[in-house]
Amino acid sequence: MTKYTKKSELEIKARQLLTQRGVGLDDIAELVYYLQSKYHENLSMDICRHNVDRVLTKREVQNAILTGIQLDVLAEQKKLEQPLQKTIEIDEGLYGVDEVIALSIVNVYGSIGMTNFGYIDKQKPGILKKLNDKSSGEIHTFLDDIVGAIAAAASSRLAHSDAEDLADVDI
Template identity: 40%
Template sequence: MDKSKLLYNREEMLRLNIEALQRRGGVTVHDIATIAHAQQSKYYPDIDLQLCIESVEKILTFRDVFHHIQFAAEVDRLAEEKMFKGPIQDILYYDLGLFGLDETLGLDVARLYGAIGQTNFGDIDVNKRGVVAKLNEDGKKDGIVHTLMDDIVGAIAAAASTRVAQVMNENLALENPDYHKLSLFELMQKKSKGK
């Protein structure tokens, strides 16, 4: 009888993701949260790092993110061990700049938080903050491959950053005594009266 396990609960996915990130580059939740914190500090100077940590942990419980992390960790490991055949081995091993599947995977994770998540990912991917920069630099050393992992980590930071912005905006809206949630119908009525 096949004992393969295919489905994991949120706690298991969180644990397995944390382990994979640690194993494939020494990445911690705190490392990723500091990138999200730095990105959002421009807009919310008093932002609490704990909110960023909670956001990263939340994202690490998503099934799609679980699949992305586990896939990226294994592809990088196999490339590092030179287990692929043909041109893809060298493309992955040397992180060819024209290879775009790593960014595609990153964008897919960031897309969980819409266009802003993707924009935040682009910023992190270009500016290489914190542990993303370290993964990228280490991946240039002989025998170390982080071709997919640096983009996945950057995308998790981008998604966490976007979640933090959403939480901060919701909190600000709730603190404002004049805040009133409008239905689409009420919004359309206000707009038509204003003409």
């Protein structure tokens, strides 16, 4: 696989599923900007988007996206056994498997991602507010945490970059 050009079947599917579920790269980039703008004076959406894009190239991230979205879809189709069906439908507060999958994404870029994830998971800005809204009839028990984790990981990636790295981003 050629670096930065050829995407694997897994990556293509993960990106397609995000889009099908109403989440665009820019939606996640806006979350990165939300998390990092006060720490980077000249932060642009292009830099945020680049970091999200790089996070999405990681196999662990792709696997988490596929697994979480599949569970959300199965719950929408009422194809899970009880009591798991109801637990995922209502996004039961004490059900932590959705966060555990999200943490597999966050851990790709170090411990700062965990604090970013906790913060954004509580604040629910942007697309996270929409995904967390239960009135649509769609189930995003896993997806909201996955999207928050991708943003937190991209923020960690950005935080670990120095100013020269940011200036050299090939956008």
